[in-house]
Amino acid sequence: MSVWDSIVGQQPVVSQLSAIAAGDPAAIAQSWLICGPPGSGRSNVAKAFAAALESPDHGLGDEPTRAAHLVLAGTHPDVTVLSTDKVTIGIDEVRELIGMSEQMPSISPWRIIIIEDVDRMLERTTNVLLKEIEEPAEHTIWLLCAPSAQDVLPTIRSRTRIVNLAVPSNAAVTRFLEQHDGVDPALASRAARLAEGHIGIARLYAGNDQVLADRDELVVGVLGMHRASDAVLLAGRLTDSAKTQAQSDVDRQAQQDEREFRRVNGLGEKDRIPPKLRSAYHAISKKDDLKRRATRRTRDVLDRALTTVASVYRDVAVIQNNADDAVGLINLENRTAITELSVRLTRRDAVRRLEDIATARRRLAGNGNPLLVFEALFCALLV
Structure with a gap:
């Protein structure tokens, strides 16, 4: 098991980054700027690259070294990962990272910030980060x-070196689910197909x-809509x-x-929180933070729903163009x-509905009211 084993369907990128980590x-x-569509594994690629950079064997061994294990587990003292379940990344969080980036690594060759x-x-916020990206500290690597x-x-x-990831194939995602998660082959194949190359959603x-x-x-609801009341x-x-x-x-x-x-x-489950720890304890359950997390999570669920709806009209277009076998x-x-829906719609109708879905996605991203956005969308999809 190497540091790259969790990367699915990205062999060219793995080969490229593995060689770089082992080089001068x-x-x-x-x-670096690691780019890939949702579910392509860009964060996992960044972590695997960091593990290879920090590892004495550069990630080339059959088993990860202790340093690589620490990176992949998120406990390496010289590797910091900023992830967010909020709508935006705050400027104070970035300033804290910049201060950290100026410090020398403690046990490894690099201080790496993902x-x-x-x-x-x-x-x-991006402008605050810009100078550090342009002129990083001597022993710091940024992976965006x-x-x-x-x-x-x-x-x-x-100011970054760009790495582009591909959408993993259904076959690659299926193999990953079977081998890594022990999923039944039939369920793994179906989950991979419905997830359209998104590894996280396939696992979900x-x-x-x-x-x-x-x-x-x-899907059944979209296909069964006939009246505005159905859409609402x-x-x-x-x-x-x-x-x-x-x-x-x-x-x-x-x-x-x-x-x-x-x-x-x-502390035990029922132990009182000591006074000196109370501010830190209350910080993990602040109402404003929980509300922002819920908003972000709701958007993620609704975004996944839009992808599902789009898959219906993608399939309609496939049938209309006799591309099913391909x-x-x-x-x-x-x-x-x-x-049956492909017969009732023209090709132009199918394309327009995909455009309507893209419009709904933009409205959601612009803080549109989710209920109104989906009511408008589903009414627009009626035949």
């Missing part, structure tokens, strides 16, 4: 992650029956479900954070209803 340290670029979803930074180079400011793009579908059932229900009811069910799922996820994470805080500080259907279980 003086020739290694110190600012920023996931750098596209979530506002422009003024984003869906694409176009999602970050041109000033960042021009394979491991959560309710999420998979919700997806099936949404479906939009209401979807947004209510997204909020409930998001709040449940946030509450569960807050409970896990509390348990971890108690464990780290040697690229296959995503929603195989709904082939009959999708075929």
Whole structure:
């Protein structure tokens, strides 16, 4: 098992970064932008690259070294990962990273800072980061992650070395689910197909029956809409479900954070929090932070729903263009209803509906009211 074993369907990139990690340290670029569509594994690639850079064997051994294990576990003292479950990355968080980047590494060759979803930074926050990206400290490497180079400011793009990831194939995702997670082959194949190359969503579908059932229900609901009342009811069910799922996820994470805080500080489940620890304890469950997490999680659930809806009209277009044998259907279980819909719609109608879905995605990203966005979308999809 090497540091790269968790990377799915990215062999060219793995070969490239593996060779760089094993090369001359003086020739290694110190600012990177790792780009890939959601679910392509860009954060995992950044962590594996960091593990190879910090490891004495440069990640070439059959088994990860202790340094590599620490990086992959998120406990290496010289590797910092900034991830966020909020809508944006705050300027104070970035300033803290910059201060850390100036420090010498403690046990390894490099101080490495990974920023996931750098596209979530506002422009003024990105500008604070810019100088450090342009002139990093001598022993610091920055690994930034984003869906694409176009999602970050041109000033960042021009000062980083860009690595582009591919969408993993269904076969590669299926193998990963079977070998890494022990998923039944039939379920692994279906989860990979429905996830459309998104590894995280494939694992979610394979491991959560309710999420998979919700997806099936949404597809059936879209295909069964005939009146405006159907569209309005479906939009209401979807947004209510997204909020409930998001709040449940946030509450569960807050409970896990509390348990971890108690464990780290040697406190039992019912022990009182000592006065000197109370401010840190309350910081993990601040109402404003929990609200922002719930908002971000709701958006993620609704964004996944839009991808599901788009897959229906993608399948319609595939059938209309006789491309089934070449690229296959995503929603195989709904082939009959999708075929019937492909007859009722023209090719232009199918394309317009995909454009309507893209418009809804932009409205959500612009803080549009989710219920109104989906009501408008589903009404626009009616035949």
